[in-house]
Amino acid sequence: MSGPAAHRPPPRPPGPPAGAHGPRAVAGMPTAKPLDFTGSLRRFAAVMRPERVRVTVLLLCGTVSVVLTVLGPKLLGDATDVIFAGVVGRMLGRAMPPGTTTAEAVEQLRVAGDVNQADMVAAMNGVVPGVGIDVTQLTQILTTVAAVYAGAFLFGWWQARLMTVAVQNTVRRLRDEVxxxxxxxxxSYVDRQARGDILSRVTNDIDNVAQTTTQTLAQLVTAVLTVVGVLTMMFxxxxxxxxxALVTVPVSILLTMAIARRSQPQFVEQWAATGRLNAHVEEMFTGHALVKVYGRQADAAETFARENEAVHDATRRSQFISGTIQPSMGFLANLNYVLVAVIGGLRVAGGQLSIGDVQAFIQYSRQFTQPLSQIASMMNLLQSGVASAxxxxxxxxAPEQQPDPDPARDPATVRGRVEFDDVSFSYVPDEPLIxxxxxxxxxxxxxxxxxxxxAGKxxxxxxxxxFYEVDGGRILLDGVDTREMTRDGLRSRIGMVLQDTWLFHGTIAENIRYGVREGRDVSDEEFLAATRATSVDPFVRTLPDGYDTVLDEGGAALSTGxxxxxxxxxxxxxxxxxxxxxxxTSSVDTRTEVLVQEAMNALRSGRTSFVIAHRLSTIREADLIVVMxxxxxxxxxxxxxxxxxxxxxxRLYASQFAAPMTDEPDGGSGA
Incomplete structure (x- = not known):
């Protein structure tokens, strides 16, 4: 077949055989460039800008939720102090005379040589010798804690809801933009790209961006706010x-950055390899019949295994490298816990802190390291999402086609006169075709x-x-340069029938009506007239559901004709x-060709028609035959x-219709 298949720009390195949808670029795809992490994040933030009001509200909800969550350990520490003060007060009451004051109890402990215990009692609030736990105060504190945690849950739930809406709205706009x-x-851009890779960007990559953003953005916001709030309470x-507790923070940051720097290129390669694998699968699936006919299953399987192994290796490397962040952060968190517990215990014994404060501080130290660990563990998800973004x-x-002129011109009367005026064109610079x-x-x-x-037909x-723009000269439709018309206005006047039929999932009627322009009503009589004129009606009537017969993609249930x-x-x-x-008519049998030819004759009647054909018998009655x-x-x-x-x-005609002549010797061939 002539045309772009023979002249597509630019030539690509050889790869597996092309399928039904044209050449691929799988084997020749460029290696993934380094991830512009910051730039891509900023650009995605710009995409989310229409959701700024919703994002602001969810940030406020997150802030309130974090503040309430951070207050919880301090309140529980106060409850512990009330319980501990009651226990100590009861113990002192049993060891000392009734009516002893706290100051007297402390003094007696010092005289007895229990200096540490004296300092601890002196540092505690609410210790009264002989008085037990203040149940009323404890109940008030626990009620407040329950209300605080309930409020934190509600604001956190509302934050998650707003985040989901904001992300899905953003991704919907991103899909619309794509x-x-x-x-x-x-x-020309589609010709240079592997179709499967483009599909992977439109589907897999956008889905990964949505999933990653939903999982990480709210958690990152909460984690950062938690770190700030917890750090404030700790001081x-x-x-x-x-x-x-802060000693481990620089180590955590440096370790996370070092690991992330190594894993970023692996995430880029992971999604590039996924695109190459999808391209191969899409091509082999659409051309599976030819793959089997030519016995290329082994080659297809080998290519699949190679691309699948590339996805496996890139995914394994990216996940393994980024996966080391979480255990590293866990080790540092445990080290921090040991330091806080030891030093905090010494300060309680020395009377500088109450046991409730140490309890609260240990909880805060856990809350402090936990969001840091979350941030670190989310880096692999974030890098994966940014790579997809x-x-x-x-x-x-990607470069776009030239915009339509504004204002555009249209022929005053469309008669169908097409003129090529000194037209020149090439797919590849310095390699002229026309x-x-x-x-x-x-x-x-x-x-x-x-x-x-x-030849360029x-x-x-x-x-x-x-579909392509001329490099020189012009093409006129009824005296108007087609570049001065809108593409939609030009193509609305042109009908096209290709060798490769394209049918979509839907009924036969829907497939036939697909060419009717929006705003134009076609009656049932016109519809039936078209199907009868093109020999469609007889075979459709034999189907159980007639024109309501549902076709799968490609119309596999129908013959080629x-x-x-x-x-x-x-x-x-x-x-x-x-x-x-x-x-x-190149892909149909001779009997079907007669029907197709009759249908095309009816279709060409009264219209300017361009017919490209290898079978010269189909164009004998053409008004003008152009040989290229x-x-x-x-x-x-x-x-x-x-x-x-x-x-x-x-010469072309003779090559198709001249019968080979053979001279047989007298007496026949002899068996």
Whole structure:
């Protein structure tokens, strides 16, 4: 087949055989560049900007939740002091005369040589010899603790709810941006990329961004606020113990940064390898019949194993390296706990702290190291999400096709006259394909374009559709340069039937009506007239559900000829002014070709038509036959005239229809 398949830019290193959707770039994909962690984070933050009000509210909810959570250990420490003071008071009451005051008890302990116990009692509030636990005060404290923790839960729940809404709204907008971007990128960009990798960016990577953001953003906010709040309470209770607890922080930060620096490239490679694997699977699945026909299952399996192993290795390395953060933080947290417990116990014995304060401080030290560990453990998720975000942003940053002119021009009256005026085009710079081509298609005439593979036949009609932009010259539709028209306005006047039929999951009726432009109503009578004119109605009537028969993607339940007839009916119902038929009969049998040819004759009636065909028998009645070689028109005329000229067309015709002559010796061949 001619056209872009033979001239796609730029050439890629060899890889597995191309499938039904054209060349791939799996084997030749560039290696993943280093992750721009900070830049990608800033850009994603900009994407979330429309949710700033919701994010502000959830930050306030998170702040309130953290404040209430941080108050809990201090209140529980006060409850412990009330209990301990009651126990000590009861003990002192049994050892000392009734009516002894706290000061007297402390003095008696010093006289008896129990200096440490005396200092501890002196430092405690609420110790009265002979008086037990103050149940009323303890109940009030515990009630307050319950209310505080209930409030922390409610504000935390509301924060999580707001976070989910904000993230899902952001990801929905990101998907919308990607969808809009896919409509703006030129066909040349899609030709250079592996289809599976593009699908992976649109699906897997965006899903990973959503999952990662939901799991990490709220927790990161809570963790940071918890660190600040806990640190404040720690300094309030004891600046000495707070400094002891802070000794492990620089070590934690340096260790986390060192591990993250090593794991970042592995996460980039992980998602790049995932894209390559998806590209291979998508291509082998769509071309699985050819893979089996040519016995390439072993090659496909080998490529799959290689790409799967690359995903496995990159994932294992990234997860292993980042996974060392959590146990490292756990070790430092345990070390910090030991230091706080020992030094805190000494200060309680010395009377500098109450036992309730030490209890609260130990809880705070745990709360302090826990968010640090959470932040560290979330770094692998965060890096994975940022790596996926960067891949999505790369797609969003891809070069776009030239914008439509504003204001745009339209032909005053569309008659279907198409003129190529000194047109030049190349897929690859410095490798011209079409040079200074001139051609006029008059309204209502059928122009057949023939030539060897790679001559530029399909390229010619792709330029008419503005799938590619010409490098020089211009293409006119009824006197208007097509570059002065909007692409939608131009393509709304053109119908196209390709060799590769495209049917989507839906009913037969929905597939046929797909070509009808929005805003145009088609009656049932017009629909049936189109299907009868294109020989679709007879075979559809034989199906159990008729036009309501649901097709899977690709229409596997139909024969190749039936699928081609459906695409012709789709173009017929669209009622275009210009028709392009690109090898529409090359994949059907001779009997079906007759039906398809009759359908195409009905479709071409009264329309300017461009027909690309290798079977020259299908274009004998064309008004003008254009013969192309190496991007140039070498001959043009009608069938009889070109045969009589004995040039390139005559040679093509002879190669298809001239019967080989053999001279047999007299007497026959002899068995």
């Amino acid at each position: 969808e809009a971007k896919l409509h703006r990128i030129p066909l 309030w209770i004891s600046w000495v113990l707070a400094l002891v 960067e891949r999505v942003f790369e797609l969003l940053d 040079e200074h081509l001139d051609l006029v298609a008059e309204p209502g005439r059928t122009i057949a374009i023939v030539g060897p593979t790679g 399909t390229t010619l009609v792709n330029l008419v559709m503005r 039936e699928k081609q007839l459906l695409t012709i009916a789709r173009a017929f119902l669209a009622d275009p002014d210009i028709l392009i038929l690109d090898e529409a 070689e190496h991007g140039r028109i070498v001959e043009q005329g009608d069938h009889d005239g070109l045969l009589a000229a004995g040039g390139a067309y005559a």
